[in-house]
Amino acid sequence: MLAELSPALTAEVQRAAKLLASKQRICLLTGAGISAESGIPTFRDKQTGLWENYAAEDLATPDAFARDPKLVWSWYQWRRQLVADKTPNPAHDALAQWQYHTQSSDQQLTLITQNVDDLHEQAGSTVIHLHGNLWRNRCSQCETPYQSQSRDSYSSEDSSEDSIDFNEGLIDCPHCDGYIRPDIVWFGESLPAQAWQAAEEAAANCEVFISIGTSSLVYPAAGLAQLAKQNGAKIIEINPDPTPNTIVDITLAEKAGVIMPLLIQQITAL
Structure with missing residues (x-):
């Protein structure tokens, strides 16, 4: 070779x-x-589809999540769909x-x-x-890991893409009622x-x-x-x-x- x-x-x-x-x-x-x-896709590649008018650097920040948590969470659910079959x-x-x-x-x-x-x-x-890890989440307030949204539970035993839940609805932390966020290091963190x-x-x-x-x-x-x-x-x-x-x-x-x-x-x- x-x-x-x-x-x-x-x-x-x-x-x-x-x-x-x-x-x-x-x-x-x-x-x-x-x-x-x-x-x-690399983080700095041009976004596509519904996200083509957004820059990744404008979404992956604590300020962006505080301003519009639904928008940021939806973007990460979309990113998870992009990599689920890779x-x-x-x-x-x-x-x-x-x-x-x-x-x-x-x-x-x-x-x-x-x-x-x-x-x-x-x-x-x-x-x-x-x-950080795209398939892990934690609370944006108390930082407690939110395991039920990890990749292990996203997918069934056969890890098929069809078994993964990409619901874009926000999740409340069971400990403090803060919003669950991806366990990713954002700009400024x-x-x-x-x-x-x-x-x-x-x-x-x-x-x-x-x-x-x-x-x-x-x-x-x-x-x-x-x-x-x-x-x-x-x-x-x-x-x-x-x-x-x-x-x-x-x-x-x-x-x-x-x-x-x-x-x-x-x-x-x-």
Whole structure:
């Protein structure tokens, strides 16, 4: 399969595989690009249908929810419909395979995502979510999790799309009567403290940091690669449109779904 790549990219994949196979502590950060390969629109893509006159940045805020909770809730129910039938792609599967492989090796693999979908979990990975989870909800007032709207209960045992309830009616919190909202980090909100602390520790202590499908421009997550670099880690970027980032040691300019299976194949063979 390496023969499908250009000679230069093949050499870089092999160089990355040798580096990764020789190190113990690996930290990975995934962004919108890996989900886009499964057909999930990126957050900054132009909206369609009923939502084409709205900008995502104007809906994903606490102020927007306070001003018009029905509008914001309806938008998120629409977003859930967009991703309900999406499945992991080869990049998600390869990462899950690698994580499983490390259970019987000396490697420590920490997977962090900026994405709010659950494709990593569907593939079998354990992942730290920095920006929340699209399939979870909590109260906008008391912040109590509202489990009955999680993906597990959205869907039946066969997880068919038809079994998912996308009702746009607002839900009252059973504890304080506040409105239930998506458990997503909105503009102007802090990242979840526990997830961010785990991500920072993994980045600071890793020997190799891999950025997959992310522009590395959205902070604070973009600072993780810099933190890793400052502590002596090598940086690998996997992105068909590489960022002009001077801290990157190895650039693999191709889709994650192409690179990750080849990379994991090489690593596990070494």
